[in-house]
Amino acid sequence: METVKKMAILADSAKYDVSCSSSGSNRKNSGGVGNGALSGICHSWSEDGRCISLLKTLYTNNCVxxxxxxxxxxxxxxxxxxxxxxxxxxxxIDFYRRNYIEGLFLSSGVYPNPDKTMENLIETMEILRKEYKFFGYIHVKAIPGADPLLINKAGMLADRMSVNIELPSEKSLRLLAPQKSKEKIFKPMAQITQGLMQIGEEKGKYRFSQKFVPAGQSTQMIVGATNDTDLSIISLSQGLYDNFKLKRVYYSAYVPVNEGPNLPALIQAPPMKRENRLYQADWLLRFYGFKASELLDQDNQNFDMDLDPKCDWAIRHFDFFPVEINKASYNEILRVPGIGVKSAKKIIKMRKFGKIDFLGLKKLGVVLKRAKYFITCNGRYSEGLYIYPENLRNRLIQKKPADMQIKIFQESGL
Ligand code: SF4
Structure with missing residues (x-):
């Protein structure tokens, strides 16, 4: 079969994997082609918001x-x-030279077994790195069940590795992916974490240390194929960030492509809004100091589809507020809906020069639309604002024009 035909099949087969992002790598060019410096034919978003292009393909779509x-x-x-x-x-390398791509996202079906699959991926990377002197970004899958020596070898060649968890619980794995197990998935993950820690220690001791997965590891979870709650998904994510030092957990709304007795109906639309809520919550875990157990609990196991997780948390913990802008700690200010990391830092900085009022907050670029319900400046709420906690939820639920149109059409039966 011609390479172009293979490409069409294998790139199409790779489209359901979302666990790629090329930020965070700093592989310097030393006389070859390409450069993996902090940026990575799929478009992917790096952590600093830039759009980067990767050749995203499977090595094979055969799978046992x-x-x-x-x-x-x-x-x-x-x-x-x-x-x-x-x-x-x-x-x-051809795509790279034509300027179509900045890097490679390489995954594969498992064929004929995990070791051989991993060997094929390694050989591809070796040709690129050693023969073509390609220093561009490479994200490669670690195949669960492969020999640890192979995982290690791949880690020396790739910028980022990922082991896909796919389903959030052992029970779900047994139901939909019985040949996989939590143990088989966590083993390479733990190995990569250990390798990263070792390299970190060596960096402190020696001037030159080997590179091992410099952009860290990530994983992907499918959302909506099983009954797993948002609480179990986000709790697992927190465990992965805490124990395996993952760079990112990606959430992929379940896209029905097969029929089966254990699968949701084929016509079901992908749960995109749920995916979005999980990304918002994930952001709160990574940058806002929230714990999964604060965002959801046994009485609220799934995110509110009308309110973002931070607003939802704030309404359920109204006793935490108001936060006095001139006295609260950075972490307390970060918990105010509508105030992000940048604004919280600006507030702390500006406080050194004097008291801040609402006008001052506006001048700092703080968006008060939501924040005003949760803060005081010098002991006072925003002028003319009356807080009725029981109505707050409705005030904060903002229906977008598109949502409202859909609702009107649905209600009118059009
Ligand atoms: S998700 Fe399962 S069936 Fe699909 S390629 Fe991976 S191992 Fe094979």
Whole structure:
């Protein structure tokens, strides 16, 4: 089969994997082509908001596993293709030289077994790095079940690695991906974490240390294919950030591509809003000091679809407010809906020069639309504002014009 045809099949097969982002790597060019400096034909967003282009493909869409939710599962009758390491490396370098891409996101079906799959991915990277002297960004999958030596070798060549958890609980894995297990997934994850820590220690001791997954590791979870609650998903994410030092957890709204007794109906639309809420909550875990157990609990196991998680938390913990802008700590100010990291830092800085009032907050660029209900300046709420906690929820739920139009159409039966 021609490489172009293979490319069409394998790039299409890779589109359901969202765990790529190329930020955070700093692989310097030392006489070859490409440069992985803090930026990474898919478009992906880096952590600092830049759009970067990656060649996103599978090495093969053959797979010996039968994960119920996956288009590439062995039981599906779909066109199959595989690259050779040489073909894929040549294609990458060709795309790079034509300026189509800045890096490679390389995943694969498991074929014929985890070790051989990992070996193929490594060989591709070796051709790129050693023969073509390609110093651009490479994100590669760690295949659960592969020999730890192979995982280690891949880590020396890649900028980022990811092991996809896919489903948030052992029970869900048994139901939809019985050939996978939590243990098999966590093992390479733990190994990558250990490798990263070791390299970190060596950096402190030696002038030159080897590179090992310099942009860290990430994972992906499918949302909505099983009954797992947002609480269990976000609790797992927190555990991954705390224990495995993951850079990112990606959430992928379940896209029905197969039929099966354990799967949601094929016509069901992907739960995009839920995916968005999880990303917002994930942000709160990583940058705002929230714990999963604060955002949700046994009585509220799923995020409110009308209110973002920070607003929802604030309304449920109204006794925490108001936060006095001139006295509160940075962490307390960060908990105010509508105030982000940048604004909180500006407030702390400006307080050194005198008391801040609402006008001063506006001048600092703080958006008061939501924040005003939760703060005081010099002991006072914003002028003319009356707080009725029981109505606050309705005031904060902002229906976008598009949402309202849909509602009007639904209600009128049009
Ligand atoms: S192992 Fe990966 S490629 Fe294979 S069926 Fe499962 S999800 Fe799909």
């Amino acid at each position: 596993y039968d994960c119920a939710y996956c288009i590439n599962r062995i039981s599906n009758d779909i066109p199959r293709a595989s690259f050779t390491p040489r073909e894929l490396a040549d294609l990458t």
